[in-house]
Amino acid sequence: MTRFVLTRLGLLVIAWIAASLLVFATLRLLPGDVAQVIGGVQASPARLAELREQLGLDRPVAVQYLDWIGGFFTGDLGTSALTGTPVAAELAQKAQVTIPLTLMSLLVLLAVAVPTGVFAAYRSGRASSRAISAGALLTAAVPTVAVGLLAILVGAGWLGWLPAQGFPRDGWQDPLRALRALVLPALTIGLVEGAVLFRFVRSATLTALDADHVRTARAQGLTRPRALLEHGLPGVGLSIVSVLGLQIAALIVGAVVVEQLFSLPGLGRMLVGDVGNRDLPKVQSTLLVLTGVILLIGALVDVIHRAIDPRLRSAAS
Template sequence: MTRFLLTRLGLLVVGLAVASILIFFTLRVLPGDVAQVIGGTQASPAQVASIRAELGLDRPLWVQYGEWIGGVVHLDLGRSLVTGTPVANQLGQKLEVTLPLAGLSLVFGLVIGVPLGVISALHHRRVGGFVISAVAQAIAAVPIVFAGVLLIVLLALTLKVLPTQGFPLDGWHEPGRSLQALILPALTIALVEGAVILRFTRSAALDALGQDYVRTAAAKGMTTTRALITHGLPNVLLSVVSVLGIQIAGLIVGAVIVEQLFQLPGVGRMLVSDVGNRDLTKVQGELLAITALILVVGTAVDVVHRVVDPRERERA
């Protein structure tokens, strides 16, 4: 187990290092100049050059990267080139919206996907099971923005049970209002991600139904449903845990997209604004934070799966 943990941590560090290099140098080849943005359209070439020198943008790229990554190691993501404020502080404020949104989306996705996946497997030879499976496949193919618009029309504009857009200005000082503002965006992500979880759950449940221990339990008098839930569900949930390592990335990316649609003051909305302003320091800090979050969660899922799955322990 110790060797496995060290290997996973090593891969995590290597992944973050490679991601930082790709993020930094990819941003430098994009068109546009932050010095020109700061100077404005009336700035002369000499003024733009002076701004570039003041911000250190005229130095070799490897020097700029070394300075930035040195700060990252000490949890310092630098300062915004446009406003001069610390990137880490702004990122922390925005994550107060993005992380709860992703977490709530995951909870909704599991609540939707796991029970319906099990029901679909139990009734896979009936009309109900076929309908659930077909609807899940259709929803999984729906663009997340389109799903959000449909939910806005249905739940916000027609039924008027949830707010359409925005987030309280005082943040989480009123948890009830803040949570209410995240329900509709979280449902938007959960519909698509939950459909994917449903399909994986259904597949794992069908596999469990064909296992000897489930059929033996049914032969001894248990109903098929009880046999699956009592003896097969743990293996089904292990399969779901494995899928979550992949789906977490979709949840976070979905949160970034949905924040634009619902006007939420999270990392995604800030990222789009900073890309438009060519604020490279903020953009690279935001992208690295998102990448780190995905890699860390993926590593955690792998470790949990290794700990709770007896088959993995036996292989080790």
């Protein structure tokens, strides 16, 4: 197990460095000039040259990359080219919205996908199962923006229970108001991604119902529901863990769209604005942090899956 963890960490570092090269190179290909954005259209060539020197844009590209990536290993994520504030401080502030939103979306995803997937598999072939499957297929096919607009229409319009947009200015000083502001966005992301996970849970449950050990349990006198509960669902749970990393990554990506729709001051909305303003130091650091988080979650899921699944441990030994 120790060898597997060390190997997984080594692959994580290699993937993260490769991602940093890709992010750095891709942003340099974008049109626009940071110095021009800061200086404005009336800036003289001398002023633009001065700004490029201040931002380090006049140095060789390789030196810019090494300075940037070296700062990560010392905790320095750089400074915003537009505001002059440390990127780490802005990321920490915006993460206070995005992290709770992602966690709430994960709870919605699991609450929607797991019970409906198991039920649809258990009732396979019946009208109720077909109706749930059709609803999940429709939800997965609908754009996230459309689901969000529908959530606003129902939750904030017809029912009037929840705010349609925005987040409290004082942040989490009033936890209830902050949580209410995240309910509709979390439902939007959770329902869309839950529809995707539903199909996987349903398939895994169908496989479990036809497994030999479940059939043996039923032959020994257990009812179908009890055999599924005691002998089938543990295997389904292991299968869910194996794809949970991908689902969490999808939740983080979904937050980029949803934060725009619901006017939430999170990482996704900040990233979209920074790309438009060509704040390259901030954009590249934000992207690399998000990439690192997704890679780390994937590695943790792999380790947890390896630890709780005896089949993987026995295969390795």
